Amino acid sequence: MNNPSDQSSRFSIRWMESLERWGYITAGLSFLFLGMVIFAYGWYAFYETLGAGVLNASLMLMNDLLLVIILLELFRTVLNYLKTHTITLEPFLYVGIVAAIRRILTTGAQEQVLQMSSDQQFNRYLWDVGLNGLLIIVLVLALVFYKKEMSPKS
Secondary structure (H helix, E strand, C coil): CCCHHHHHHHHHHHHHHHHHHHHHHHHHHHHHHHHHHHHHHHHHHHHHHHHHCHHHHHHHHHHHHHHHHHHHHHHHHHHHHHHHCCCCCHHHHHHHHHHHHHHHHHHHHHHHHHCCCCHHHHHHHHHHHHHHHHHHHHHHHHHHHHHHHHCCCC
């Protein structure tokens, strides 16, 4: 005979798993919706700032589009989790690489606009770009090693 305590535990676990699934679904939809909003806003801002200069408007749009790519990669990660119930490292490495590239471009755009007025600001800019460049190299190497480790052995 089934123990009522076991049935209650199974019901609680099924209920929590259902809530977890809905949590992932709402988070994934939020990533997708936010990506679409930022995409639309990026193009709107590009059009609005185009008169001030193509370079600045293009850098702002590129920054927004890279953020959209990050959000879509997170959306894809949630979708894959819902399908397979496993989370892999690879999408997060891609997100880290794109985020570091985005930071370098943003820093470069800020430098272009602000025209670095002091040596201290310029040194901070160089450190920021250098550390993000190093981060990109480390993440790419991690991605290469991860793919090599995950590839089928023959």
